[in-house]
Amino acid sequence: MTEEPVAEKRSQRGRPREFDRELALRNALRLFWEQGYMQTTMSQLCRAMGIKSPSLYCAFGSKAELFLEALAFYKATYWGPVFARYLTEENLYEATKNLFAATARILLSPDAPCGCLTVFSALTLPAREERILATIADMRADTRQVFRERLKKAVRDREIPADTDIPAITGSLTNYFEGLTLQARERDICQAELLAIAVRGVKLLPPVMGVEEAKK
Numbered sequence: 001m002t003e004e005p006v007a008e009k010r011s012q013r014g015r016p017r018e019f020d021r022e023l024a025l026r027n028a029l030r031l032f033w034e035q036g037y038m039q040t041t042m043s044q045l046c047r048a049m050g051i052k053s054p055s056l057y058c059a060f061g062s063k064a065e066l067f068l069e070a071l072a073f074y075k076a077t078y079w080g081p082v083f084a085r086y087l088t089e090e091n092l093y094e095a096t097k098n099l100f101a102a103t104a105r106i107l108l109s110p111d112a113p114c115g116c117l118t119v120f121s122a123l124t125l126p127a128r129e130e131r132i133l134a135t136i137a138d139m140r141a142d143t144r145q146v147f148r149e150r151l152k153k154a155v156r157d158r159e160i161p162a163d164t165d166i167p168a169i170t171g172s173l174t175n176y177f178e179g180l181t182l183q184a185r186e187r188d189i190c191q192a193e194l195l196a197i198a199v200r201g202v203k204l205l206p207p208v209m210g211v212e213e214a215k216k
Helices: 005-012 022-033 042-049 053-060 062-089 092-107 117-125 131-156 166-183 191-204 211-215
Strands: none
Touching: 005 053, 022 042, 022 062, 042 053, 042 062, 053 062, 062 092, 062 117, 062 131, 062 191, 092 131, 092 166, 092 191, 117 166, 131 166, 166 191
């Protein structure tokens, strides 16, 4: 019987256990969401993700790198489809109503902790976490850009007047969106109540243009 080389045995023993990266990210995301970045420890992350510390460092590099990847996963999973639909829906008013309704459902979904991880992290992270804060600032800027582009489309489609104050309305819609995410962290608010608040965000838009006005 041929004996396996010692180096090969050591190599096999040293290999980290395979794991489901997406599932691990989801578990890490939930923990960060519930406790916040600063309050979450590496040992808690290892338990939540079902991996040992060497495997975590090997796969993600550091707690900060893991959090950044969790943020990217969060954005793509929860908000990517919602914002993509908002940009392509034909009617600005229905699209905005649907966006805020979807926001309320996501924020209080039983499958996810309450509130927006991006906004919550921006309010709680210390200034020394410069790289994470810069990434969060970019994500919040992306949200503003979504509203800005949808309003510009509405001007081109003659849904709203050409002289609409797009920067002001963009800011109002963004603040309303972020306000919903903060309100969702209140313990005593239910999804129906947040949904009723959310759909009123459409009132931040300019009045619907009349037929004659649209022809001009």
